[in-house]
Amino acid sequence: MKKIRIDGALSRRQWMGITASGLATGMVPFAGWADSRTSSTTTTRQTSTAALAVTGISGKKVVVVGAGMAGMTVSKYLRLWGGKGLEVTLVEPDLLYTSSIMSNLVLNGSRNITGLQFSRDALTKQYGVIRKSGTVAAVNPGAKTVTLSDGSSLPYDRLVLAPGVSFDDAYGLTQQDYDTRTPHAWRGGDQTTLLRQQITAMQDRDVFVMTIPKAPYRCPPGPYERACVVADHLKTTGHSNSQVVVLDENPFVQAERHTFETAFSGLHANVIRYIPNVTGLQIDPVTRAVTYVDASGGTQIVNAKVVNPIVPHRAAGSESGGWLAQAGLANSADGRWAMVNVLSYESTASGATGIHVIGDASSCGMPKAGHVANQEAKICADAIVRLMTGQQPDPQPVANSACYSPITASSASWLTAVYQYDPADKRMKVASNGGQTVINGVAATPTEAASVSQENFKDMGTWFTTLMKDVSA
Ligand SMILES: Cc1cc2nc3c(=O)[nH]c(=O)nc-3n(C[C@H](O)[C@H](O)[C@H](O)COP(=O)(O)OP(=O)(O)OC[C@H]3O[C@@H](n4cnc5c(N)ncnc54)[C@H](O)[C@@H]3O)c2cc1C
Structure with missing residues (x-):
């Protein structure tokens, strides 16, 4: 976040x-x-x-x-x-x-x-x-x-x-499908509530499939965070044999890579199956069969109980x-x-x-x-x-950004960066502590939390309240 x-x-x-x-x-x-x-x-x-x-x-x-x-x-x-x-x-x-x-x-x-x-x-x-x-x-x-x-x-x-x-009509789905049966829930509102209801109705061994569009998309860590939150919820509500299948059109995790790769291969390894470089996505909104082409060119089909297509926007x-x-x-x-x-x-x-x-x-x-x-x-x-x-x-505008990403219902990670104007490219770029956008020939990168903690989770709540006050109060 x-x-x-x-x-x-x-x-x-x-x-x-x-x-x-x-x-x-x-x-x-x-x-x-x-x-x-x-x-x-x-x-x-x-x-x-x-x-x-x-x-x-x-x-x-x-x-x-x-x-x-x-x-x-x-x-x-x-x-x-x-x-x-x-x-x-x-x-x-x-x-x-x-x-x-x-x-x-x-x-x-x-x-x-x-x-x-x-x-x-x-x-x-x-x-x-x-x-x-x-x-x-x-x-x-x-x-x-x-x-x-x-x-x-x-x-x-x-x-x-x-x-x-x-949001595009994508993968064979329409805006009506998003509103009624395969919600993207990528804008907070009724679709979020619908997706919550669908997740609540899942039984053990059911499959939740989510898709991630090619970057740039809204909230780079958001889809991976969602995968962790849903996996944690399934495990803690007695559905440990369920699966969260993440079909990513990108070649790798787009933000907080260390945090999410660690969570996918560690804490949530039994539930999350992360598949990058996916193409050719097709979703049947009635049967909830999800078809895709994997990185080696093979066509695969997953039969899902819940489909959450974060479609291109x-x-x-x-x-x-x-x-x-x-x-x-x-x-x-x-x-x-x-x-x-x-x-x-x-x-x-x-x-x-x-x-x-x-x-x-x-x-x-x-x-x-x-x-x-x-x-x-x-x-x-x-x-x-x-x-x-x-x-x-x-x-010389300067902006800052940070992410808090829940990994479970009570723990979170974070990511932070300072951006400054690059006159050469006329774009905002990540800057290091010393203000350089490139260090030894390598572009500066955001800083990730060393570990996931409950303290980060608490800080996340404070940050959100403060942000919303600044925006609307
Ligand atoms: C699951 C999820 C988690 C996220 N978590 C984070 C997070 O932790 N941290 C973070 O920083 N960001 C997060 N984001 C991203 C964040 O929500 C968006 O980046 C942010 O809302 C963008 O703000 P915006 O003002 O551009 O658009 P919005 O907040 O979507 O506002 C756009 C507004 O424009 C109105 N509008 C649209 N068209 C018209 C029109 N023609 N006429 C009049 N009004 C119109 C809409 O009704 C809407 O109110 C998350 C997003 C998702 C989906």
Whole structure:
């Protein structure tokens, strides 16, 4: 699980950057639209209580699309650092945010999905963010507006897109299959609950099959962590003869390799069967037969009781005909992600001046994780405030990330890294303690916990609470 250094050097430096420019802070009451309790496109208004910076920005509008980890953070910090003259409108269809982080612990009953739901009310009440219930259906870069699915439109001076990911119809499965019988559960919510029910109904000797798409995908350690949590749950509920078959389209474990390889070959060796380099996946949603081609070219079939296909995903809206694709913003070589200038998260697509993309939807060199989405959001908010006050974005952004990975219901590991801007590649890269991205010709790598422990598990809870407070409170 990823964690972020919430009040670390980056935040302080950003504040210092603003005050050094002659900007002061003060208590600013603000009348802004607050939350709607309906699913229709409505807005309401509240007063902010937080100390907003006094920046001299006046009459500027930022529209933020998607109130997830990235969108909530950027909205809050744009108000906090930009001040009352920077109007922020946050567009999101769902009333509550359901965290994907920690959702693997719903699968073993340690947590429940309602405990992972977060209100967005503080964004309105404390920071004066205008919230609009709705779904963006089009971006019009020329007119500087976004169109919502109800046909209404919102004007912006700058637009921040944070829509997360959407999931491909893959391996012979459809969105309806994911919702009703073969859940990917790769976004916290009803599918997580469905998968929990399916796991609970497993009997001894039943087989659980999960698939992992080719990187990049959301939360690199997440699938391996899920395999461990499910294996532990099966063992501790009297199903030690069951199997967890992990079909990985990648050649090896993509994060915390030492931790997971140790767990797969040690603690969970009797239950987990890890198979890398898998191709040709096909899943029958009715019989739950999973067909794949192994590394030696042989076709294999596994008959599963539960199938959990973590299918390939992409920036939400980048599907053929999708709103992000239509606006030309899904500009990675494979058309799946939004390429950005990582000093500001402004899109590099032509004609996209003033449009920023953050969180899992963007491609920046850092992993797709909630912890990282929160960091990207702060770098983006800082850059927008600087640009609106006649400055340039910070030329040397630094971000940090850490993972906690439950290995059993009470123990966890961790992984941490500091990322810094590499001017040569114009990407964020892992840096060592000394700040080098390459040491003796070898790229710096994240640091993994030496061992799995209960203390790490406790720290994980503290980290998650702190992160969610920074994002939404
Ligand atoms: C099982 C699992 C475990 C994980 N564990 C961790 C962890 O331990 N640590 C970690 O750091 N990360 C973890 N992650 C990853 C993390 O959840 C994501 O990286 C993070 O949520 C990405 O944030 P985001 O804001 O980009 O997207 P999201 O949080 O998904 O938010 C996107 C929002 O945009 C909204 N939206 C989409 N389209 C539109 C539209 N057209 N108009 C308006 N709104 C729209 C959606 O409704 C949603 O609210 C985990 C993920 C999973 C699946």
